[in-house]
Amino acid sequence: MRRSREGKDVMTTLLRRIVAVAVLLAVLVSGGAPASRAAEKVTVGVGGVALMVYLPTALAKAKGYFAEEGLDVEILDIKGGGSQAASALIGGSVDFSANAIDHAIKARTRGKDLIAVHSHVRLPVMGLVVANKYKGEIKSIADLKGRPLGVTSPGSQTHMVLGYLLVKSGVKADEVKIVGAGGNTMPLALEKDSVHAGMMVDPFFTVFLKQGKGYALVDMFTTKGTVEAMGGEVQGTTLLTRPDVIARRPATVQKMVNALVRANKLIVGSSGEELAKALPRELSGDPKLYAESFEHAREAFPADSLVSREGVARVIETMRVFDVVPAGTKIDPESLFDNRYVLKALGR
């Protein structure tokens, strides 16, 4: 009996101490962050935040635009690329994702709705690069027939766009070998001859060309190159969210879009050097190189931030090539985006 009472006493003392420490901590923490209205927490999934196509989100965060809207935005850089970021959005782990519109289309074919509320870029921002070794042999897309070709990962946007380019040039999808070679490992795959040509994103595209290791067969960083290759506009990366987020937190969506519209305006009016300086070092990498690759992709950033209906419709068409959007399935481009928030932010 006595023993157990002693044990009890020890327990109470211990408990008291824990409570005391907890109270102390609480006081300290609240003292550290005085009265200011708690910012609303928002999470954004991104598959590789350093990539050029995610610049609006990265910049809005770096310049404090989200904070000025009263949002505490946490960018979750999700390993595994855009598909994983979109999965996180569908699964409810994040509130938004900066994602190619492709993911909203794929989700739709499986009965899930994702809505694009802001356009990060209005071009694919990728290029088809051929290793120098094949300079004499590969002069057009039709020459790619029967060769191993690299995409960042199977089913990604690079895969879909490449498929579309091939079919447009009369090469059937099963007449080439599509290799999932990874975004950052694509240069090596080309050098090692694992693939003869590959879809490249920046900064790898700019670096590879600069090093003189290959040449661009298709350059979709510019409007001209995109229109030539694809026949018109192609909607690129957007800010996606779920209908339930729009329904429950419309004000938050508006604030997100406000900050991103501001970011796009800044991008359009800035030089590459200025942008590289505005970004944290871990995102800009080599500032000179970043500035260079930005100047190359400058036209991709829309001053008005509006999602393009024609661009979305064309992406849907690219996805019919591999039956990602089955032949019988109709998807209304209008149902995939909502420009109201951007229009409001623009004051229109």
Add this chain to the structure above:
Amino acid sequence: MLATSGVDKVSRAEVYLWRVVLLGAFLILWEAATRRGWVDPFFVSQPTVLAMQIADWIRTGFIFRHLVVTMQETIIGFLLGTLLGVAVGFLFAHWEKLARIFDPLMVALNAMPRVVLAPLFILWFGLGLLSKVVMVVSLVFFVVFFSTYTGIREVDRDLVNNARILGASPRHMIRHVLLPSALTWIFASLRTSVGFALIGAVVGEYLGSHEGMGYVISYAESMFNATGVLAGLLVLMAAVIAIDIGLQRLDARFSYWKPVPK
């Protein structure tokens, strides 16, 4: 005691019955849960849809092309890894000094998470067969090596001494004493390492390839196609079970080698 074998037979039938009942109940529950909307089939698919997907893959022959590639990588890597593991295990068990010198290295190498190394393997050995085989070997080798090493060290000392007294040459010793005793250990490790071998091949394909089950699964995943991912996994599971049954048969065939325990 006399009835033991009879009881065994009954319980075996019972075990099978239970397996079937549990599996059936699980599938029915799964199907019902998705049909009634308790869980979203977007995330977990549906047994009937899965079955249709696999049937479709088999009918079109689509899955065999990829399964053959994966199995090729698995089996080549598995055989090489096993051979290497047994050889080095033998060497180390036989040559104490070697074992003592390399012990920390082996432990360190084994502790390395090789799945994380996979992208490097792909850089070093390309996107084809070789990188996957290396990946498989790196996984299988250590399992087999440690088992062989232990197996030979654990051989009954009396047996070894008796054989020596009876005038067994080193070659006889290996063939009639060491190898048979270690074989139980080696076979036990083989069943474990088959699973590892498949993991190695699939992870390799998942990260960079143009064919194979890892490619199929990775593609389905990027299409938000839970059915494709699960169907791919089911096919792999079936393949592992098939290999495991084969190994068990092999083990039974070799088990007469086992020395009778004291």
